[in-house]
Amino acid sequence: MSTDMPAERVASGCNCFAIRSAARQATQFYDRHLAPSGLRTTQFSLLATLARLGPLAINELAARMAMDRTTMGRALRPLEREGLVRIGPGRDGRTRALDVTDTGRERVTAAQPLWRAAQDAFEGRYGKEEAAALRAALARVHELA
DSSP states (O other): OOTTSOHHHHHHHOHHHHHHHHHHHHHHHHHHHHGGGTOOHHHHHHHHHHHHHOSEEHHHHHHHTTOOHHHHHHHHHHHHHTTSEEEEEOSSTTOEEEEEOHHHHHHHHHHHHHHHHHHHHHHHHHOHHHHHHHHHHHHHHHHHO
16 A cells, blocks of 8 residues: 555555544544643543443453553553552452542542533534434444454
8 A cells, every 4th residue: 555645545444444544533623622731632531431231351441442561651651640549459469459549539530521512522523313323333332353
């Protein structure tokens, strides 16, 4: 494939490129809405998941978020540094458990209206039914892995 091919043509022929490109655009859209909270979209998702599910092993959270453990570790470092997550001993001596701190819960709570505004804005521009169909289609893509 030629490297000087316009992105539109590559996207129309490569499913992976199209999905990744759309994911980058959606992430930037949500990041702009979440900016006042000091959280990026991925950080918000990690914190919200941990807040909802309670303490989890790093590998378990990585699997739930469809991330590899190395990427998860890089994503967690700033959250731990800011005191939003706590990394402690897991169920046995070989694992590490993650939990949201009180400060992390406060940050998620403060960011939720910003996330809701992003969600509403996305659905307003894309269409509510179309957004639901998109999520269903992406869930099917997720099942391929």
